[in-house]
Amino acid sequence: MAISEFMSSISTLKSLLAPGQKAIITTHFNPDSDAIGSSLAWFHYLVKKGLEVTVVVPSAVSQNLSWMPGAEDILNFENPMHKLQVEPLVHAADWIFCLDFSGIQRLHSLSPVIKHARAPKIVIDHHLDPEDFGTYYYHRTIAASTCELIFDLIQEWGDEDLIDVAMGQCLYSGIMTDTGSFRHPNTTAHVHEVVAQLIRLGVNTNQVHRRIFDSATIDRLKFLGHVLANRLEYLPDYHLALMWISQEDLVQFNSQAGDTEGVVNYGLQLEGAVWSILMIERPDGIKLSFRSIEPFAVNGFAARYFEGGGHKNASGGRFSGGTLKQAREKLQEVLPLYLSEIKQVKNL
Ligand code: 5GP
Numbered sequence: 001m002a003i004s005e006f007m008s009s010i011s012t013l014k015s016l017l018a019p020g021q022k023a024i025i026t027t028h029f030n031p032d033s034d035a036i037g038s039s040l041a042w043f044h045y046l047v048k049k050g051l052e053v054t055v056v057v058p059s060a061v062s063q064n065l066s067w068m069p070g071a072e073d074i075l076n077f078e079n080p081m082h083k084l085q086v087e088p089l090v091h092a093a094d095w096i097f098c099l100d101f102s103g104i105q106r107l108h109s110l111s112p113v114i115k116h117a118r119a120p121k122i123v124i125d126h127h128l129d130p131e132d133f134g135t136y137y138y139h140r141t142i143a144a145s146t147c148e149l150i151f152d153l154i155q156e157w158g159d160e161d162l163i164d165v166a167m168g169q170c171l172y173s174g175i176m177t178d179t180g181s182f183r184h185p186n187t188t189a190h191v192h193e194v195v196a197q198l199i200r201l202g203v204n205t206n207q208v209h210r211r212i213f214d215s216a217t218i219d220r221l222k223f224l225g226h227v228l229a230n231r232l233e234y235l236p237d238y239h240l241a242l243m244w245i246s247q248e249d250l251v252q253f254n255s256q257a258g259d260t261e262g263v264v265n266y267g268l269q270l271e272g273a274v275w276s277i278l279m280i281e282r283p284d285g286i287k288l289s290f291r292s293i294e295p296f297a298v299n300g301f302a303a304r305y306f307e308g309g310g311h312k313n314a315s316g317g318r319f320s321g322g323t324l325k326q327a328r329e330k331l332q333e334v335l336p337l338y339l340s341e342i343k344q345v346k347n348l
């Protein structure tokens with residue numbers, strides 16, 4: 001399906017949304033600031049349109065995002081009490097909005113529930129290679145964040161006046177984090193234009209930044225210190241920063257949801273590093289994060305060898321076939337295949 005076909009269908013949706021209808025908004029496992037920010041901004045918008053709306057997430061919202069207006073009412077499918085409420089709500093829904101993901105598997109255990117629901121699914125997302133599980137798509141890979149798309153869609157629908165400060169705070173959160181605080185190559189002029197409008201609206205951007213980035217526990221900072229001191233290695237031949245975190249590390253530092261977020265980015269601070277990989281030992285297998293600098297793409301690498309994918313310079317994946325050591329061995333096997341591509345990166 002071509003992106004242009006996705007785009008045409010969403011314009012008919014506005015006239016179909018009506019007060020009293022029930023909507024579910026869901027987003028990806030390990031929801032980040034763009035996932036929660038876009039879901040909550042859209043939640044407030046639909047509530048203003050008179051719909052009954054519930055946000056459901058496949059795993060916990062991290063502490064540094066829980067200040068976002070509306071976060072207190074989010075249902076977490078991993079919480080047994082919440083889980084009981086989710087199935088009837090999904091069953092009764094008229095609409096299911098899928099935000100910040102376009103591969104159904106990114107919902108993990110929530111995916112069969114959403115997949116088999118009768119309600120039309122509306123995918124609002126900016127990831128590459130969207131799957132064909134939705135009825136309506138508002139999908140632009142050019143967008144730096146789903147929050148940017150939510151802003152654009154509300155504006156396209158002529159409802160910009162409905163965007164209030166609470167929604168603006170949510171939107172700014174996702175735009176800020178998905179652009180790496182406005183330093184990644186996805187930071188377009190349009191990103192700054194949207195942010196300018198949010199600032200004019202009265203969003204306190206400094207406060208949002210501090211709430212998200214300057215709210216670590218002492219355990220989290222010590223954990224970061226431990227990873228940088230003891231779990232970081234540089235492979236100069238491949239211009240690769242490699243980090244790993246074991247189950248034991250997570251337990252020792254009392255790691256909470258979101259504590260490993262952003263750790264992989266530190267690898268790119270090394271002079272000469274073209275990419276950075278973080279391997280985390282989770283109960284269900286090894287989770288990998290990939291980051292790279294232009295023009296080296298990691299999404300193909302993640303898809304080919306580690307059951308994942310994502311953006312060109314920020315991808316994720318997993319290794320279900322064994323231990324951290326075995327994941328490392330697999331990596332070591334395939335690295336030579338990428339040598340020439342890595343060497344093509346100029347201006348190291
Ligand atoms: P993170 O390293 O923060 O978990 O993921 C970085 C980006 O990679 C995410 O924003 C998402 O786009 C993508 N990603 C993460 N895990 C997966 C995965 O399992 N499959 C795919 N297709 N993309 C992923």
Ligand code: MN
Nearest residue numbers: 034100145146
């Ligand atoms: Mn995003």
